Amino acid sequence: MTTTTPPTRPAADGPDDAATSGFAARVSLGRVFAPVSSEFLLVASTALLLTGFGLMMVLSATMASAMAAGQSPFEVVMKQAIFAVIGIPLMFIASRLPVTFWKRIAWPALIAATCFQMLVFVPGLGVANDGNQNWIQIGGIQAQPSEFLKLALALWLGYVLFRKQTLLGSWAHVFIPVVPVGGLVIGLVAVGSEDLGTGMILMAILLGCLFFSGVKLRIFIIPLIVVVVSAVFFAVTNSNRMARIMSSFVNFDSMDCYNAAVGDCYQAVHGVWALANGGLFGLGLGNSREKYGWLPARSNDYIFAILGEELGLVGCAVVLLLFTVFAIAAFQIIRKTRDPFIRIVTGGIIVWIVGQALVNIGVVLRLLPVLGVPLPFMSQGGTSLLSVLFACGVLLSFARTIPVGPASTATAAEPLPRRR
Template identity: 75%
Template sequence: MATTTTGRTRPAVAPSPTYRSQPGGEASGFAARVSLGRMFAPVPSEFLLIASTALILTGFGLVMVLSATMATAVAKGDSPFEVVMKQAAFAIIGVPLMFLASRLPLTFWKKIAWPALVGATLFQLLVFVPGLGVTNDGNQNWIQIAGFQAQPSEFLKLTLALWLGYVLYRKQTLLGLWRHVFIPVVPVGALVIGTVMAGHDLGTAMILMVILLGCLFFSGVKLRLFVIPLLLVVGAAAVFAVTSPNRMARIMSFLDTDSLSCYDTSCYQPLHGVWGLANGGVFGLGLGNSREKYGWLPAQSNDYIFAILGEELGLIGCLVVLLLFTLFAVGAFHVIRKTRDPFVRIVAGGITVWVVGQALLNIAVVLRLAPVLGVPLPFMSQGGTSLLSVLLACGVLLSFARTLPQRGVPAQGVRQVGAAAGTDRGR
């Protein structure tokens, strides 16, 4: 209360509603204004780099899917745009979801880690339900409902990275002890990967193993503890390969120096992939002018789309795609390097080794530097589920990029700025 010259008392001036404090000491009004302002605030360069490369690769992929499928579609009497329109539908859904996911806070990704992994695992188990599961080339890793086909294991990649990030983040102070590194990471990871291997999909299982190793590496686990899971992963992959005659045939054909001896069997597709790249030369035959897509290359729009790219756009087109994946990796690794949150570092590391590692593995298969494993080229191969999962993973990376400390602004800017404003008013 203040006293006037007449001796009366009058109430003190009420504080502005904008600066009214909460019991916790934060200025809710000011924090809300800052939060709304962030919608129009400049985004970090990492955000722009990841988002732009993802969009360009997705658009590039739609063009190549159209080029790779239109000839066979016309030969069947279908519309030349039938396949690409299905792929475009997933892109139309996935791109907005990517930017929607980029607006979600870290607390959301931490809370959803366990439910997402459980849900994705149950979704994967649907491939074993009679009438729903679909077998393709010996792999039972798809489901089909009312004419709609999906590959549930693609969502396991993102949810496993989120779950590993959350568990290892909660155990940061205990990762020097082997039992805390192995439990529950190894049992749960083995269960998740086992659901994929039960459908005989070694390629996807290997990508999940790489994600597990990547998350362990970026969690800061000591090298002596990291080597043991690495050996377990290598041993498991070797056992899965040896116990399958089909996989062993592909591995032996890769090691065979006389590839023409197995031309009619396991070498057919790898040889035509290399011949497609050779036909392209430096400048390519021109967009739409591939010869291998006319029934010579069976997987021309999914696992071997890089061969069609090289044939039509040549070495220059291949280098452009490699450059785009390099820029994506640079943006993602900047998020890993700059973040102060272990959860962000671990999950971003797992997503990065998944997307970049899968791209390199797919290209290595096309170049005959690795045996055929059946993994698609991220963003570009035909497959709506694969495209949707990769775009959602990019949305998670973009969400993480928003939390990076900027010049003159601390990390987690909204809450800290609001708290600082409340502190200043109390002085």
């Protein structure tokens, strides 16, 4: 008698396969929600807090002037909020990209950002604002291309110096192509800008990347001298820039400072008065007096003055603390990484964001001349906010490469290169 074996059911229909599929799904979700380093959490949280703080201050600084112009009090802050809504998801999307992506995109990003910057010189597209030919206008959207140049330059410098790691003992390999290309990028910005601030930030990014690449100090001093000489040259060859510098210090007590029509130091005076009005605890959120037409750049370059007036020294200290935590987290990425590319690019981004914040605050405190740079995360300006949040996404992508848990203590961080 012949017996027939019943057909075997496909494995896909069996309970074992269901268990395997469920396990695969759990693994996939585990990768999405994998634990991240403390540096990741600190960079992300400070970026979000500073962005929220900035939206609050932009609303407070602009609602009076918007209502006086017959607009909604939320007119300006809603435009800023749109860029925040775009920039924050973009930051977390960028954080998922691998380091190899940032290396591959370095050259195309710099070329694209440079071409974008050259659009400011195209008639019909380029827009002058307070003497600066540094914006483009497309329909109802205005953008500042130089903000994207900052990140593109940091990525490009990181890639080039990473590829030349074994050759950085020679000044020729340090200078070529870093100095010619960097000089071209900085020159494009300086030519169209009456304010020296953006050009100086780009110079600082170049120096920061060179420093964190481990180049020898005897070679590093040469580009440092070139940058200083270039900054002085751009300052003394432009009468408007010199007037801003002189008015910030020499003529601060002149009667012209109290006349908005003729006084170059008018804004600096009212910025100091705003901080003085705030005292220790401030006048209260929304109670600034200087924002009622006295302080022209109240929502962008001088937003820190409105912050000090409304929230006092305590509010200013909180913002400074957030920038300090941001800097510490970024420096921890540099300390723990083994990849020179990550170290160099992170150093450039730190110099850009933290350095620009210090410059902006120094201008408001009258420690520096008026340089025309916004306060990162907080000043009104969608392009600036978008570029800074995207740069934070790059830092978050780097932070994901740092081991988490016991592995992080077992893995010794590569020491910074020795200099001579």
